[in-house]
Amino acid sequence: MLVDMKKLRNRKILSVRSRFELAPRPVKRFRETYEWDHSEREWRSRATGDFRTHEVLFRTSDGRWFIHWWARVPGWPHRWFEVSLEEARAWLERCGYGEKVRELFKERGEAK
Numbered sequence: 309m310l311v312d313m314k315k316l317r318n319r320k321i322l323s324v325r326s327r328f329e330l331a332p333r334p335v336k337r338f339r340e341t342y343e344w345d346h347s348e349r350e351w352r353s354r355a356t357g358d359f360r361t362h363e364v365l366f367r368t369s370d371g372r373w374f375i376h377w378w379a380r381v382p383g384w385p386h387r388w389f390e391v392s393l394e395e396a397r398a399w400l401e402r403c404g405y406g407e408k409v410r411e412l413f414k415e416r417g418e419a420k
Contacts, residue, residue, distance in 0.1 A: 324385035328376070330368055338365040341403045354403045365391075365399050367412075375399070 322328060340355035340363050348359060355363040360381055366374045373396035378386040391399070400409045 319387075319389045321387050321389055322374070323388040328388040330366055330374060333369060335369070336367045338367075338400060338403070338405060338408070340364060355399060363399070365396060365403075367396070 340353050342351040343354055344350075345352040345359065350359040352359045353362050355365075356377075361377065361379045363378075364376045366376065368374070373391045373393065374388060375391050376386065376388050378384070397409055397413065400406075400412075
């Protein structure tokens with residue numbers, strides 16, 4: 309499931325700045341991946357399904373998951389928010405991190 313802007317508005321936004329200090333450290337970062345959209349002739353984010361909006365997923369050492377969302381649209385703020393374990397797993401799978409999903413969720417005993 310892609311991030312729905314209506315649901316995004318209902319989330320508790322932790323920050324609207326481009327940088328946000330996640331704690332506790334260390335933090336593991338997962339960059340979004342892209343696929344070529346032949347009809348639009350642009351690279352589309354697999355995380356958001358759009359070429360204007362982007363996301364990066366973070367995992368803190370205590371197992372909490374956060375998304376940094378931003379858009380290449382003037383005036384739109386950055387957004388940082390916490391996501392559930394299921395949302396993080398779906399995000400990783402959508403972005404092609406299948407092997408990493410098996411590794412991360414198996415090591416913490418969270419595999420389904």
